[in-house]
Amino acid sequence: MKVLVIDIGGSNIKILATGQPERIKIPSGRDFTPEQMVPLVKEASKDWDYEAISIGFPGVVKHGKIVANPINMGIGWTGFDFESAFGCKVKIINDAAMQALGSYEGGKLLFMGFGTGLGTAMIFEDVILPLEGGHLPFKLGTFESHVGNDALKKLGKTRWKELVYQTIAHFQHCFQPDEIVLGGGNSKLLEEIPPYCRLGSNKNAFTGGFRLWEKSFRS
Numbered sequence: 001m002k003v004l005v006i007d008i009g010g011s012n013i014k015i016l017a018t019g020q021p022e023r024i025k026i027p028s029g030r031d032f033t034p035e036q037m038v039p040l041v042k043e044a045s046k047d048w049d050y051e052a053i054s055i056g057f058p059g060v061v062k063h064g065k066i067v068a069n070p071i072n073m074g075i076g077w078t079g080f081d082f083e084s085a086f087g088c089k090v091k092i093i094n095d096a097a098m099q100a101l102g103s104y105e106g107g108k109l110l111f112m113g114f115g116t117g118l119g120t121a122m123i124f125e126d127v128i129l130p131l132e133g134g135h136l137p138f139k140l141g142t143f144e145s146h147v148g149n150d151a152l153k154k155l156g157k158t159r160w161k162e163l164v165y166q167t168i169a170h171f172q173h174c175f176q177p178d179e180i181v182l183g184g185g186n187s188k189l190l191e192e193i194p195p196y197c198r199l200g201s202n203k204n205a206f207t208g209g210f211r212l213w214e215k216s217f218r219s
Contacts, residue, residue, distance in 0.1 A: 004050035005209030006041060007095060007202075008057050010072035010116035015041055016206045017048040023206065033074040038085045053086055054209035056095035058119070061130065064092050072116050091212050094130035095205065097121040099183050101128060102208030103200045107178035110171060111200070114164060115184035118144040122175065126215075133171060143167050152186060161190060168194055 002018040013026040024044045028037070059070040059077070066077045082090040093101075096119030100111035104123045113119035118134030134144030145151060147167050152160045172180060172194075182190065183200035193199060 001052055001213050002050045003210050003213050004045055004048065004053045005206045006053060006055045007205040010058060013037060015045055017045060017050045020048055028073060030072060031074040033076045034080040035076060052089045052213055054212045055082065055090060055092045056098035056205055056209060057092055058095045061092050061094045066092060093212060094121060095119060097128050097130040098208040099200060099205045101211050102204030103181040110175050110177035110180045112168065112171060112180060112182055113184035114147060114186040115149065117148045157189060165194065172196065
């Protein structure tokens with residue numbers, strides 16, 4: 001099956017289709033809506049051949065449906081009919097869960113994505129478990145408010161890294177994974193990788209999007 005994968009982020013939309021050598025980036029932003037996204041994706045992918053779409057969405061997805069608008073983007077995502085808009089079959093999954101799926105090599109995996117916010121998800125065998133761990137209370141805020149992109153800019157790299165390592169330790173102790181994959185653009189700022197962790201790659205989001213159509217995963 002030829003699949004178009006759409007990885008939605010607070011700063012950019014990234015797309016890639018089966019057999020294509022390079023992804024395409026499309027700027028998004030805080031007021032970005034699905035009505036704006038669809039024509040931009042169609043135009044960018046007009047020369048690509050695909051029959052189904054996987055969407056990684058930065059928010060809560062239940063049973064393949066978006067149930068809340070994202071914090072860092074515009075409104076109108078809940079209830080939007082992507083299949084009618086694109087004219088093909090569409091599967092929607094939380095963006096961290098899609099990266100986790102693309103990173104999965106077996107056992108009990110925890111994914112932590114350090115980017116605009118903190119994306120978290122777990123996979124065990126064929127079960128995908130999206131988490132909203134970034135919104136758990138931490139110090140005088142949440143984990144996300146301490147390790148997200150705004151915190152990096154406000155606190156500086158040194159203090160931000162200290163809080164990231166604390167966050168990883170808390171999540172490791174709580175969820176007891178076999179392995180933690182550290183993803184998101186800001187994970188590259190970590191000079192030392194903690195035990196039981198490995199760096200992921202944003203490319204894994206596309207691998208996860210393709211895998212959604214290869215076998216049946218439960219979420």
